[in-house]
Amino acid sequence: NAHNFPLDLASVEFPSING
Incomplete structure (x- = not known):
């Protein structure tokens, strides 16, 4: 899970x- 989004x-x- 690369935290590229505001949420996972x-x-x-x-x-x-x-x-």
């Missing part, structure tokens, strides 16, 4: 969506 919700599916 999307990070569950997308560990590195922002890089």
Whole structure:
């Protein structure tokens, strides 16, 4: 879980969506 999102919700599916 890369904390790219304000919440760790999307990070569950997308560990590195922002890089």
